[in-house]
Amino acid sequence: MAETATPANPETLRAARRSPASHLAPTFESGSVAGTVALKEIPFQTMVGIRVDRDSDAGARLASVTGGLPAACGEISGDERATTLWLGPEEFLVVAPESAHDSLGGDLVRALVEALGDDPGQVVDLSANRTTFELSGVRARDVLEKGCSLDLHPRAFRTGTALATEIGNIPAMLFKTGEDSFRIFPRASFADFLGRWLLDGMREYASPEVP
Amino acid sequence: MLLISCPNCGPRDETEFHYGGQAHVAYPENPDALTDRQWAEYLFYRDNTKGAFAERWVHSTGCRQWFNMLRDTVSYDIQAIYKMGEPRPDVNTSAATTPEGATK
Numbered sequence: 001m002a003e004t005a006t007p008a009n010p011e012t013l014r015a016a017r018r019s020p021a022s023h024l025a026p027t028f029e030s031g032s033v034a035g036t037v038a039l040k041e042i043p044f045q046t047m048v049g050i051r052v053d054r055d056s057d058a059g060a061r062l063a064s065v066t067g068g069l070p071a072a073c074g075e076i077s078g079d080e081r082a083t084t085l086w087l088g089p090e091e092f093l094v095v096a097p098e099s100a101h102d103s104l105g106g107d108l109v110r111a112l113v114e115a116l117g118d119d120p121g122q123v124v125d126l127s128a129n130r131t132t133f134e135l136s137g138v139r140a141r142d143v144l145e146k147g148c149s150l151d152l153h154p155r156a157f158r159t160g161t162a163l164a165t166e167i168g169n170i171p172a173m174l175f176k177t178g179e180d181s182f183r184i185f186p187r188a189s190f191a192d193f194l195g196r197w198l199l200d201g202m203r204e205y206a207s208p209e210v211p
Numbered sequence: 212m213l214l215i216s217c218p219n220c221g222p223r224d225e226t227e228f229h230y231g232g233q234a235h236v237a238y239p240e241n242p243d244a245l246t247d248r249q250w251a252e253y254l255f256y257r258d259n260t261k262g263a264f265a266e267r268w269v270h271s272t273g274c275r276q277w278f279n280m281l282r283d284t285v286s287y288d289i290q291a292i293y294k295m296g297e298p299r300p301d302v303n304t305s306a307a308t309t310p311e312g313a314t315k
């Protein structure tokens with residue numbers, strides 16, 4: 001069960017939070033190369049883990065809240081309100097803006113918990129489990145390819161697909177949100193390592209290309 | 212590096228997987244009836260096959276699902292990948308399909 005305490009004042013809560021890569025924000029900014037490749041953290045997104053058989057009644061009820069549950073590896077579903085990623089045949093991750101979280105005035109977690117009801121499965125608030133990195137720019141794919149063995153060529157990895165894989169030897173979700181933009185979801189404890197790893201991969205693009 | 216074709220996710224690097232030992236080792240129907248030696252053999256004794264070996268794998272950093280694999284322990288050639296609970300396929304009759312990317 002996702003028990004979410006609602007504090008009296010959401011602003012107090014907002015001020016008290018610290019995102020897993022907040023200490024790297026200035027480094028991300030100085031390490032980004034304008035027009036080439038940029039890295040930033042999108043902190044505090046609402047994330048909810050779902051485990052359910054998508055062909056069951058509970059699966060259908062949850063799908064009506066999320067705007068569908070993806071059917072196969074790589075697929076996503078949802079709309080601008082929330083995106084649902086496929087993690088496994090019966091495992092999904094809902095990602096939404098922080099304002100969707102119940103503690104900040106939203107109702108996403110409660111709506112999902114209610115949709116599951118007492119049926120087999122689980123709905124867990126995982127908002128603090130992972131953070132979000134956005135890597136964008138014409139060199140974004142080149143940076144990722146230094147440490148990810150998936151075929152990231154646009155013909156194989158299309159915009160609007162998300163895969164669980166390893167980046168820089170750590171497990172992460174990789175979501176292609178646009179032709180040159182990726183969102184990476186590392187677990188909080190890996191955010192520092194992966195952030196620095198990506199910065200290292202970006203460094204060469206700050207210098208003129210050696211012919 | 213082996214390229215293993217996960218039944219759910221397709222071909223992925225070996226580092227995304229973990230090994231689960233010999234497949235098709237059934238839990239004893241009545242463990243209480245076993246002697247200590249029989250119980251120890253169930254727990255610890257496994258085949259050490261030279262050639263085609265049926266084994267379990269899990270796609271740890273992907274879909275986190277288990278599956279079975281028939282792999283040649285000499286050449287590392289992956290001969291078949293099949294679901295948990297399915298019987299070991301007979302590759303000699305070429306009944307088993309070799310999944311995409313399953314050769315080395």
Ligand SMILES: [Zn+2]
Nearest residue numbers: 217220270274
């Ligand atoms: Zn898989």
